[in-house]
Amino acid sequence: MFKKIVDYCKACYDELAHKTTWPTLKELTHSAVVVLSASLVIALVVWVMDVAFKFVMTQIYPTI
Numbered sequence: 001m002f003k004k005i006v007d008y009c010k011a012c013y014d015e016l017a018h019k020t021t022w023p024t025l026k027e028l029t030h031s032a033v034v035v036l037s038a039s040l041v042i043a044l045v046v047w048v049m050d051v052a053f054k055f056v057m058t059q060i061y062p063t064i
Contacts, residue, residue: 023031
């Protein structure tokens with residue numbers, strides 16, 4: 001049982017240390033910019049939908 005755990009830990013270390021390719025700083029920065037841009041676009045779309053929905057609802061149900 002203990003040998004299986006040790007073998008598993010060794011295999012995990014081997015994969016992380018030797019088989020995994022880590023992104024360069026340039027690749028990481030580019031990916032972060034893409035995610036940030038997409039998040040801002042989605043937030044803007046949701047905000048526009050919210051404003052439009054609020055406008056439609058105030059036209060249908062005007063406040064007294």
